[in-house]
Each structure stands twice: as C-alpha cells, then as structure tokens.
Amino acid sequence: MENWLSNIIKEGTLVDNQQYFVSDGLLTSTNANLQIRLKAKAKREHTKVWNDNESVWWFLLENTKAVNTQLSNSKDSNITLFNEKEYEHNSDDDFFKVSGYNAYNFSAQSGNIIGYLKKDNYALKISSRFGDQFLKYIIADADGFLEIENYGGQENNEGFEWLLIYLWKIKLKKALRLGLPKQYVSKTRTLNKVKGNVHALDYFLTKEQAKYKCTYREHSYNNPTVRLIASVFELLKGNSFVRDMHQIRSSFLISIGGVKTNRRELLATKNETNPFYQEYNEVIELSKRIIKNDVATFGELSETSAFFFDVSMLFEYFIKKLLIRNGFKMLSKFNSALTIETGTYQRKLQPDLLFEDEKGFYVFDVKYKAFDKRYGVKREDLFQLHTYIGQYGNDNKIKGCGFIYPSREKENKIITRTINMMGVNISFYICLLAIPDEKDGIQFNKLFKSKCEQFVFSLKEKLNTK
Numbered sequence: 206m207e208n209w210l211s212n213i214i215k216e217g218t219l220v221d222n223q224q225y226f227v228s229d230g231l232l233t234s235t236n237a238n239l240q241i242r243l244k245a246k247a248k249r250e251h252t253k254v255w256n257d258n259e260s261v262w263w264f265l266l267e268n269t270k271a272v273n274t275q276l277s278n279s280k281d282s283n284i285t286l287f288n289e290k291e292y293e294h295n296s297d298d299d300f301f302k303v304s305g306y307n308a309y310n311f312s313a314q315s316g317n318i319i320g321y322l323k324k325d326n327y328a329l330k331i332s333s334r335f336g337d338q339f340l341k342y343i344i345a346d347a348d349g350f351l352e353i354e355n356y357g358g359q360e361n362n363e364g365f366e367w368l369l370i371y372l373w374k375i376k377l378k379k380a381l382r383l384g385l386p387k388q389y390v391s392k393t394r395t396l397n398k399v400k401g402n403v404h405a406l407d408y409f410l411t412k413e414q415a416k417y418k419c420t421y422r423e424h425s426y427n428n429p430t431v432r433l434i435a436s437v438f439e440l441l442k443g444n445s446f447v448r449d450m451h452q453i454r455s456s457f458l459i460s461i462g463g464v465k466t467n468r469r470e471l472l473a474t475k476n477e478t479n480p481f482y483q484e485y486n487e488v489i490e491l492s493k494r495i496i497k498n499d500v501a502t503f504g505e506l507s508e509t510s511a512f513f514f515d516v517s518m519l520f521e522y523f524i525k526k527l528l529i530r531n532g533f534k535m536l537s538k539f540n541s542a543l544t545i546e547t548g549t550y551q552r553k554l555q556p557d558l559l560f561e562d563e564k565g566f567y568v569f570d571v572k573y574k575a576f577d578k579r580y581g582v583k584r585e586d587l588f589q590l591h592t593y594i595g596q597y598g599n600d601n602k603i604k605g606c607g608f609i610y611p612s613r614e615k616e617n618k619i620i621t622r623t624i625n626m627m628g629v630n631i632s633f634y635i636c637l638l639a640i641p642d643e644k645d646g647i648q649f650n651k652l653f654k655s656k657c658e659q660f661v662f663s664l665k666e667k668l669n670t671k
Contacts, residue, residue, distance in 0.1 A: 528664075
C-alpha cells in the first residue's frame with residue numbers, strides 16, 4: 206500500500222497507544238500490523254500541499270511538541286474530561302511524540318489521548334484503536350443514559366467534532382428528564398388586576414382607566430440556558446447527529462420566541478444555581494465549547510483548530526459504572542485517598558478502583574493502554590500497584606489486586622497469579638475485557654454488551670464475591 210504522508214496523518218490511520226516507525230520511507234507500527242510505503246514527489250513534479258512531505262514532517266515535529274507542552278502546562282483547558290470532579294488527566298501522557306531526521310526516517314508514539322490538530326494546510330488525527338463505535342458506546346453507557354442503537358453519524362469527517370456533539374447530545378437528553386430549565390424573570394406590564402408591586406405614580410396618573418402598571422416575577426423558559434442550547438441547535442442545523450432531536454429542538458426554539466442572542470452573551474451564560482436543574486451545567490459547558498469551536502467549520506475552514514479527548518479517563522469511568530451496576534461496593538478514590546511522604550510534600554495515593562466485601566479489600570487500576578503479551582504489566586504500573594497495596598494494607602485486609610485492560614482478544618480473559626507482600630499472599634489478577642471489532646457493524650453494541658456481562662460474571666467468580 207502506498208499513500209502520501211499528508212493523507213496518512215489526517216485520515217485517522219494513526220491510532221492511540223501505538224509506536225510508529227518510518228525507515229527509508231516505509232511506515233510500520235508495533236501493534237497494528239500497519240505497513241505503508243510513503244509516496245514521494247517525482248522528478249520535476251510541481252510542489253503541492255499534499256506531496257510536500259518535508260513540510261508535513263516539520264508540521265508534525267513543531268506542532269506536536271507545542272501541543273504536548275501546552276497539554277502538560279494547562280491540562281484543564283485543553284483536555285475534554287468526562288467527569289472533572291472524579292478524574293484528572295495524566296499529564297505525563299503526550300498527544301503525539303515525534304523524533305527523527307526527516308519525513309522518511311522518524312519514529313512516533315501515541316498515548317491515551319485521541320484528537321485532532323490542524324494548522325494551516327495540514328492536520329493530524331489520532332483515532333481510537335477500538336474505533337468510533339466503541340467510543341460512542343462507552344460515552345453513552347458510562348453516563349448512565351444508554352442510547353446507542355440509532356446514533357446516526359457523520360461520514361468523511363476530518364476531525365473529532367462528532368465526539369463533542371455526541372457527548373453534548375447525551376448530556377442534554379439526560380438533563381431533559383427534568384424538563385426545560387425555568388428561571389424567575391422580572392416583568393413590567395399594565396394589567397387589569399394587581400400583580401406584584403404597583404407603580405404608585407402611574408396609578409395616580411391613570412387610575413381612571415382601572416389598569417395598573419405592575420412589576421412582578423414569574424417563571425420563564427426564555428432564559429440564558431435555553432437560549433444557549435437553542436443557539437447550538439441552530440449551529441448544528443442539518444448535522445446528522447441531531448436529526449432525531451427535532452421535537453427537542455423545536456421546544457427550545459419555541460421557548461425563546463425567535464430571539465437572537467449574540468455570541469458574547471451566549472458565552473457569558475452562568476451555571477444553573479437551582480439544584481433541580483444542575484445537570485444542565487455540564488450541557489452549558491459543552492454548549493460553550495461547541496460555540497467556541499464553531500463546529501460547522503471545525504477542522505475545515507479555520508486556519509488553526511484542535512480538539513483532544515482523554516480516553517483513559519472515560520474507560521476508567523465506564524468500568525467503574527459497570528461494576529457498580531453489578532453490585533460491587535465501590536469506594537471513592539478521593540474520599541479514601543492516602544498519602545505518602547516524598548521528602549517535600551505528601552503525595553496522594555489514588556488507585557482507580559477500591560471495593561470491598563465481607564472477605565476483605567480489593568485494589569485495582571484500570572489501564573486503557575495495550576497489555577503487553579510478552580512482558581506483561583509495565584514496570585512503573587506494577588510499582589504503583591505495590592505502593593497502593595502496601596499503604597492500604599496498613600489498615601485493611603487486602604484480599605486481591607490487579608489491572609483491567611481493554612483487549613483485542615476475541616474472548617475475555619482473567620489471568621490469576623499470587624504476589625507476596627510482607628509475608629502475606631495476595632491474589633493478583635490481569636483482567637482483559639474483549640472489545641468487538643468495528644467490522645461487526647450493527648451487531649457491535651449487542652456483542653459488546655454481552656462481553657461486559659460475561660466479564661463481570663467471570664470477575665465475580667474469580668474473586669468469589671457472587
């Protein structure tokens with residue numbers, strides 16, 4: 206197979222958690238069995254955007270370095286997190302790390318971040334190694350609002366605007382169970398009956414008319430939150446992801462009565478303070494992201510654009526919700542966090558999954574990265590787990606520990622071993638959750654749901670917690 210480097214990096218060929226090598230113009234990868242010969246400009250061929258491999262190389266080298274630095278320094282504003290109060294981005298993970306000599310001889314490493322980066326004529330897209338259907342499933346399921354059978358889709362998209370829109374859609378449908386948000390607004394009207402406060406001066410001037418100028422407060426659907434969401438619907442007009450939301454769209458547009466709001470006012474929309482409507486706050490934040498990115502032209506017309514998504518945080522959240530729904534007594538990793546001395550400050554210990562039963566305490570970490578079949582768990586991850594066990598074992602009986610990975614295996618697998626900590630044998634588990642192939646098409650969701658059910662059953666059986 207042959208292709209231009211500019212096409213390879215923008216079409217989603219590159220995926221997360223992979224190492225790529227280009228040697229004498231041949232692109233290979235360690236895990237994806239990828240092999241592509243880079244096309245080269247012919248002698249006397251005019252230089253075009255798509256055949257200028259050296260310019261593509263400099264785009265990769267300079268811009269990925271800048272992005273990695275920015276993500277590390279200001280992660281909160283650059284990473285779309287799935288649940289910011291529960292998860293934090295691993296700042297050690299780069300978006301895409303590139304090193305080498307030229308377009309025909311270099312290496313690159315992707316991590317847990319998928320996303321899209323565009324500047325001027327070139328774009329880089331890192332996709333999920335498990336595909337878009339996998340992402341849509343875990344977004345919908347982990348958020349507790351499962352809508353995956355008819356999710357629509359955008360074909361031939363260059364970027365990841367669909368991911369932002371899809372997440373917004375799921376959050377909005379969940380919040381709508383509360384109804385459209387209402388807020389008290391002040392109104393002044395001339396009425397036949399007294400309502401609220403009467404304007405005394407106007408009353409004495411016009412009392413013969415038997416009408417009263419009153420100022421009062423009442424609930425209104427035409428408020429900043431509704432106007433913001435209605436504006437997003439207008440922006441997404443014609444987008445296939447919202448085609449099944451016609452009635453919802455109409456409700457928001459009718460509520461604002463055709464009122465147009467400028468961009469500055471939309472971005473100044475404040476969070477809902479009424480506890481009943483606080484689920485709309487996530488919708489508000491996502492709506493602002495969509496307005497800022499202008500998804501109608503995202504990755505196409507703008508000179509520079511970017512969108513990044515930390516899949517490891519999402520997968521961790523998905524696994525946690527899966528276990529909770531199936532009866533695991535989960536403890537918050539923040540509420541139960543311990544600390545260890547570093548010499549200068551106390552470092553928090555926050556394993557991903559902490560749960561217990563009548564037999565004891567279990568400590569697990571969820572890893573979105575690929576499990577190495579040859580060497581097993583990475584050295585730093587093992588050391589981290591042993592630290593967790595040592596500290597939590599001071600006050601608790603540790604019954605089991607281990608890791609949970611997504612896997613390309615056709616079937617789930619749980620590897621059981623034993624580790625010894627200070628003379629105590631502790632069960633150690635490597636749990637591989639099988640992710641179906643996207644080629645399974647419409648059967649993907651059914652197959653994945655079945656794999657998840659089998660996984661939980663097998664884990665309970667291994668832990669003997671049924």
